[in-house]
Amino acid sequence: MKKQLLRAFGLLGVILFVPLFLLTFSDPHTIEKSASGFIEWKLKNDVDTKIDAIRWPQSQTLKTLLGTKAEAFNLQADAKLAAYKQMLKNDVPAILAEQLFKLRNLDCECRKKWEERLTNYIAFEIATAEKAKEKLADFMQAKYMAIVAKLTLDVRIFLGINALVFILLLTVSFLKPEATEHLFFPGVLLLLSSAICSYFYLFEQNWFYTILYNDYTGFGYLVYLLAVFAMLCDIAFNRARITTEIINAMASAVGSAFSVVPC
Incomplete structure (x- = not known):
């Protein structure tokens, strides 16, 4: 019974992950379409x-000239800067909708040469309101493509490793x-991780993509899969000498008489 169940686990994983992995190459925009909500967020x-x-440019010369009035000037400048930032944030939804x-x-x-644009607009300087909005639109375009590229790579790694292990x-x-x-x-470990990932994808899709996109969390999941692979x-x-020791140690820890020997 266990043998058939184990093979069913493996076959299910292969059927699930291999076609999805290949699909990311046959239709490279699949992930972008699926993750549209996450990408926008x-x-x-x-x-x-x-x-x-x-930030306002820092000038030691200006501080020297103003002397004791520098603090009051800075407070006034900070208030104007805060209003300027709020104005830009108020315009973000409209600009974002247009760029999306x-x-x-x-x-x-606009999807082409995004790497060059990201380099050019990574330094966001204070300018006139209209110029700032133009820069904001360019930054959005470049950043959008950067997010899509990184997310596509992360999903391919996730699907590829899962497919390989199954x-x-x-x-x-x-x-x-x-x-x-x-x-x-290890079969049960794989089934559990796949079930959890499937749940997140079906019911908490933004969380699923957030986990994959986050370098620290994604790396942790990669280590988990590599441990199963090992x-x-x-x-x-x-x-199975090492696996035997792990299984027997776990059984002993919970007080079970169950044990296995190297195969």
């Missing part, structure tokens, strides 16, 4: 952060039928 946050980072409309057209010229699980289940007990543990390799090439 991330872009809005990055634009707000960029506006908040605007353009960028979601895959044939738009293929290995299914392969080892046929090559090493005597290792069913050892394979069941167990499968141990079973396939090392007679």
Whole structure:
């Protein structure tokens, strides 16, 4: 029974992840379309952060000339700067909607040379209101394409590693039928992680993409999958010696008499 169940786990994972991984290459805009809500949210946050980072140029000469009046001048300047930032933020929804409309057209010229634009507009300087809005629009275009590129890479890594691990699980289940007990543990770990990811994608899609996009969290998940991959390799090439120790240690920790031996 366990052997059939284990192979069903592997086959299910292969059927789920391999076609999705290949789809990201056959239709490279699939992820962008699927993650449109996340991309818009991330872009809005990055634009707000960029506006908040605007500062007046610092001048030691000006401070020397103003002397004791420098503090009062700075307070007045900060108040004007705060009003300026708020004005830009008030204009963000309209500018964002216009740029998203353009960028979601895959044939738009604005999607080209985005790396160059991101470099050019990463330094957001204080200028006239209209000039600032133009710079804001250019920054949005470049940042949008940067988010799409990074998210596409992250999703491909996620799908590719999952596909590879499930293929290995299914392969080892046929090559090493005597290792069913050892394979069941990493198989359950894979099934649980896939079920959790599927839940997030179906019901909390923005959270799913946020987890993948976040370098720290994504790296943690990658380490988790690599640990499962290492167990499968141990079973396939090392007679499951290390996996045996892990399973027996866990069984002993919960007071179970269950144990396995190297296959």
